[in-house]
Amino acid sequence: MNPHPANRRHGHPRHHPVLLGLLALGLAGCAADGSSPLNRLAAGGATAASPPAADGASAPVRPGAGRPPSAATSAALAGPALKIGNKAIDPSAVVLDPKCETLVEPFELSDNFSELTSLGLGMLGDNAAAIAGNSIQKLTGQTTGAAKPPVKLRHNISATVRRAAVRMNWLPMKLEVMYGEHLLDDMKDGLLPRTGRIGPALYAKGDALLAEVLAAVTEPHAYQFRLHISTRSGDNAMALPGGLIVIDKALVEKPELRDKAYFALAHEVAHVLQRHETRSVQARIVDTVSLSNAKVDLVKTMQQANREPAAVVALVLTGKLLFEKHFVNQELQSDACAVRLLDRTLADKRRVRASIQAFVDGLPPSTDKPGPGRPRPDPVVPAGNALLQPGTADAAGDLVELVTRPIDRHPSTEARVQNLNTMLRAIELPPARAGNAGSAAAPVGAAARPAAPRASAPRPAAAASAAGNRAR
Amino acid sequence: MPLPHRHPLLTLWLLVAAAASHAAPTTAAVPCDARDTLTKLAASGNAGTGLLAALTKAFNAPKDMCSSVQAVLLRLANSQASGGRKLEKDKPFNPSTAAAEYAAATAQADFAGELAALQAGESDPVRRRVIEAVLLHDLGKFEARDLVLNQLVPR
Numbered sequence: 001m002n003p004h005p006a007n008r009r010h011g012h013p014r015h016h017p018v019l020l021g022l023l024a025l026g027l028a029g030c031a032a033d034g035s036s037p038l039n040r041l042a043a044g045g046a047t048a049a050s051p052p053a054a055d056g057a058s059a060p061v062r063p064g065a066g067r068p069p070s071a072a073t074s075a076a077l078a079g080p081a082l083k084i085g086n087k088a089i090d091p092s093a094v095v096l097d098p099k100c101e102t103l104v105e106p107f108e109l110s111d112n113f114s115e116l117t118s119l120g121l122g123m124l125g126d127n128a129a130a131i132a133g134n135s136i137q138k139l140t141g142q143t144t145g146a147a148k149p150p151v152k153l154r155h156n157i158s159a160t161v162r163r164a165a166v167r168m169n170w171l172p173m174k175l176e177v178m179y180g181e182h183l184l185d186d187m188k189d190g191l192l193p194r195t196g197r198i199g200p201a202l203y204a205k206g207d208a209l210l211a212e213v214l215a216a217v218t219e220p221h222a223y224q225f226r227l228h229i230s231t232r233s234g235d236n237a238m239a240l241p242g243g244l245i246v247i248d249k250a251l252v253e254k255p256e257l258r259d260k261a262y263f264a265l266a267h268e269v270a271h272v273l274q275r276h277e278t279r280s281v282q283a284r285i286v287d288t289v290s291l292s293n294a295k296v297d298l299v300k301t302m303q304q305a306n307r308e309p310a311a312v313v314a315l316v317l318t319g320k321l322l323f324e325k326h327f328v329n330q331e332l333q334s335d336a337c338a339v340r341l342l343d344r345t346l347a348d349k350r351r352v353r354a355s356i357q358a359f360v361d362g363l364p365p366s367t368d369k370p371g372p373g374r375p376r377p378d379p380v381v382p383a384g385n386a387l388l389q390p391g392t393a394d395a396a397g398d399l400v401e402l403v404t405r406p407i408d409r410h411p412s413t414e415a416r417v418q419n420l421n422t423m424l425r426a427i428e429l430p431p432a433r434a435g436n437a438g439s440a441a442a443p444v445g446a447a448a449r450p451a452a453p454r455a456s457a458p459r460p461a462a463a464a465s466a467a468g469n470r471a472r
Numbered sequence: 473m474p475l476p477h478r479h480p481l482l483t484l485w486l487l488v489a490a491a492a493s494h495a496a497p498t499t500a501a502v503p504c505d506a507r508d509t510l511t512k513l514a515a516s517g518n519a520g521t522g523l524l525a526a527l528t529k530a531f532n533a534p535k536d537m538c539s540s541v542q543a544v545l546l547r548l549a550n551s552q553a554s555g556g557r558k559l560e561k562d563k564p565f566n567p568s569t570a571a572a573e574y575a576a577a578t579a580q581a582d583f584a585g586e587l588a589a590l591q592a593g594e595s596d597p598v599r600r601r602v603i604e605a606v607l608l609h610d611l612g613k614f615e616a617r618d619l620v621l622n623q624l625v626p627r
Binding site for chain 2: 183186187189190192193195196197198202231232233234235236237238239240246249253263264267268271276277330331334359362363364409410
């Protein structure tokens with residue numbers, strides 16, 4: 001299938017105008033019905049239980065004030081900071097659960113706010129009296145009790161709470177569904193109708209496959225998944241926000257692609273359950289603001305351009321690289337979630353492995369080094385902004401590559417295979433069975449290369465035989 | 473429950489009619505409204521003025537196939553919505569796979585007859601090829617469809 005320029009998003013982060021509009025509408029809607037985030041935070045307590053999930057599953061347990069922070073919040077607090085000049089920024093665009101320990105991202109606004117409120121109340125602690133005293137002093141113009149230094153009331157949200165806040169998903173579910181529906185409407189001419197000559201039979205197959213994968217999602221969630229079959233001539237799949245899955249006809253129709261179809265559906269379901277698309281947009285909005293606030297440090301660094309030109313380039317590209325890495329890490333996280341989901345869906349470990357291997361077989365061949373016609377491996381974007389070290393020999397070439405390539409791009413084959421093997425070990429080699437690793441526990445391998453095999457992605461005979469090692 | 477007794481010829485006719493109605497749309501051809509799609513195609517810049525001129529006149533097809541007409545014209549525009557998370561980067565078009573699918577599809581017994589019916593009255597070679605692509609699309613032969621369309625608008 002032909003790649004299209006529309007899929008090659010260059011340069012700046014993409015803030016879909018419709019989403020931004022919907023975001024405004026959604027927040028306005030929340031405010032109108034009294035459920036504004038600020039109202040809830042001001043109320044200082046957990047909100048009432050949300051309605052049950054749309055799929056009829058029981059409602060999740062809501063975290064409430066006074067309870068210890070959840071694993072998600074703890075992870076949010078532990079994430080890396082980004083250094084811009086002398087300023088440390090807590091980026092929003094980070095993946096905090098790369099091994100997909102939690103399959104379903106908290107999906108209700110009330111979940112995240114009550115979680116944050118709980119954290120905030122705990123943090124407030126000792127400062128509360130000082131803040132209260134300061135308020136009284138301002139109101140009365142008199143000091144009360146012992147003299148205390150005035151508390152700055154620019155805002156009273158601690159850095160810890162702010163860090164958690166920028167890493168949570170605040171977009172209301174209603175807004176996410178509207179966003180997905182809008183994107184789907186844009187591509188409706190490329191979707192197979194459920195009627196017609198081939199629609200009914202194909203949708204019956206596709207719906208059954210999706211239902212099989214979803215049956216393994218036992219956690220409560222807010223989605224009513226809907227499958228659409230694409231009229232593209234490929235074997236790809238796509239997730240849209242709000243539970244919309246688009247899959248190419250071949251994956252549904254061809255029995256020889258059944259293993260890959262399982263992986264594709266599990267991967268796309270994971271994107272939805274992790275709320276990746278809306279999380280990504282939100283992170284880009286938040287981080288763009290954060291990076292703008294660091295412009296003083298940006299200017300300072302640029303004043304040293306003669307001494308450290310590469311550092312300046314790296315700094316200017318910080319935002320782009322941050323978003324790029326976030327996208328890549330979300331893909332890897334979806335791969336990880338897919339492995340966990342398939343482990344639940346397919347009873348036989350060998351089928352899980354075969355499904356993963358079928359996906360790996362379709363990836364571009366691995367490359368040891370970039371060259372003509374071979375993609376450059378993903379750069380390692382560190383927590384800081386030192387991607388391009390001063391004196392790097394290939395800095396100019398790197399710069400062209402970094403500036404012109406799209407932000408939204410997939411991880412390298414090497415990164416995906418390595419990640420999948422890590423996940424395979426996570427599900428197949430628990431301590432209790434460490435000594436019982438059969439062929440199903442062997443790592444998956446990338447496509448065979450004429451050159452010497454890479455150490456990071458071995459393809460043992462067991463893997464090849466278990467997966468059928470399709471001819472390419 | 474026993475089936476009601478029917479004349480053998482009537483039964484045969486019913487079977488043939490049912491098979492035909494399942495195999496292909498049998499409703500009368502109607503002009504398919506594709507103005508919006510043509511506007512997108514013109515805006516895309518992918519179609520030259522000659523191709524656009526050939527496509528301006530409405531295509532006649534059974535009503536059930538009008539969505540296929542729209543889809544094929546949009547495909548010519550190579551219009552692809554952004555957004556969403558794909559499993560992997562789309563693979564490039566594979567001409568040999570498409571040629572095999574095209575050969576298999578056109579070798580089907582019903583294909584030639586249905587194509588001839590759809591192309592009846594069309595002498596413009598471009599429009600005849602588009603109609604062939606529409607039929608391939610309707611049959612779900614998407615790679616074969618793209619093979620035909622790529623000959624109209626090389627990519």
